[in-house]
Structures are given as C-alpha cells and as structure tokens.
Amino acid sequence: MMARSLSPQSARGRQAEARRNDLAVLEAARDVFTAMGADAPIAAVAERAGVGMGTLYRRYGSKTELLQRLCMLAMEQALEAAEEALRADDPWAGLAGYITAAIELRSGALASLAGRIETTDEMRRAAQRGLTCVTEIVARAHRDGSLRPDVTAMDISWLIEQFSRRSPVPADADAERNVRSRLVSIALDGLRPGSRAGSPGPTLPGEPPSPVHYVQRWSRIPGRSQAAGQCGPM
Secondary structure, three states: OOOHHHOHHHOOHHHHHHHHHHHHHHHHHHHHHHHHOOOOOHHHHHHHHOOOHHHHHHHOOOHHHHHHHHHHHHHHHHHHHHHHHHHOOOHHHHHHHHHHHHHHHOOOOOHHHOOOOOOOHHHHHHHHHHHHHHHHHHHHHHHHOOOOOOOOHHHHHHHHHHHHOOOOOOOOHHHHHHHHHHHHHHHHHHOOOHHHHOOOOOOOOOOOOOHHHHHHHHHOOOOOOOOOOOOOOO
16 A cells, blocks of 8 residues: 555645655655664665666755654655555444555564664654544444454554564565565454453563553653654554
8 A cells, every 4th residue: 555645746846756755765764764773874875776876865955854754755645544544334343444455565574673762743744644543443343343452452452563663675575475464464363352262361461561661662862851743553
C-alpha cells in the first residue's frame, strides 16, 4: 500500500518528480538505516535511491531536515493505512489489514533514528493522530471480541516495528517474502482470543509495553527532556 496523498500521480511536472524522489529516498533510507544504523551517511541513502546528493540538498538544507521529512513521510503512510483500517466494516479485518500494510510499508524501519534527531511540532501532531487511530483500531477489535483482551495498541506498534527490520539485500527476495508472510500470519493468529479453540488460552507474559518508553525514545536529544513524537507505525 502507498499513501494516496504521497502518490506522484496526484501531481504534475516538478511536483510529481519531487514526490517520486521523496518516496525513492524514503525506501532507500529504510534499507540503509536498518542495515547501518542512525549514523549511516546520507551519501549511502542517495546512492541506493539513485539520486544525486545535489538533488537532496536542493530540497533539504541539512541531514536533520532530510531525516525529519523522511519520518513525516513514514508516519503519513502509516496514518493512511490506519484510517483505511477504521473504515473497514469488520474490526478484525481492519486490524489485520493495518498490521499487514504497515509491515509492508516497513513503518518501523526508521526506529534507529529515535533520539538522534529533534522532533518537530508537525511530527508530534502526526504521531498523536496515529496513536489515536491505532488505539481505536484495537478498541474496535476488543469490543468485537476478535482480539485477545490482553493485547494493547503498544503491542501492535512493537510488533510492526519488529517485522520492519529486514535485510536490505536478501539473498533470495522471494524466499524472504514467503517466510515473512508465514510469520506475519502466525503473529496475527496469536492475536486472536484463545477461546476460539474452546479454551481461554494462556495470558501474555510480562507487562504491556509502556507508551512512555515508546515515545520517550524520540526525546533523547541533548538539552531536551520533554517527550516528543515517534517516527514509527503510529
């Protein structure tokens, strides 16, 4: 799934070209930062995206500005997937569709940037909209009884983030895609209530993930202590 608002077909000329470049750079950044971490050079991103450094720096004045834009693009894509899930008549289909779409978008692949760039007001607003949507997606599935009651919105976000971490250059792309599809299916089945099989099933171990920890990863900037947004699936 690709966010319609980010589609090059929605614009013409230079604007469409700029959007194509942005999306190419976003996909490249997901690969590079997953493999090399937050300290990866922008040159590696540009090379993988097939664009020149001059193209990047004509649009972005600094590495920080570029990374902030990439985070916004990722959150906008995830937000559109979440909004589509809320339009689904069946709550479980909406939840499963959101998880699958977010994993395919690799919505959590830029998590290595957490605490390495300053978050903007725009990023925080997008993160809050995403959190609100995912919370409602989970609540709908809980009310419907199709999602086990001890699963939280944070569980869903961490699940998506874990599946977003994949090899940038798999030895066999088709084999990796097949394995990922199977594992996602197993994970989705694990989100279902155990009573489907005639028994309540075991409860999840440990405590639910903390929203505070999830958000505060993005506030570890020297001189800043206030919790900010997150460049992730919600």
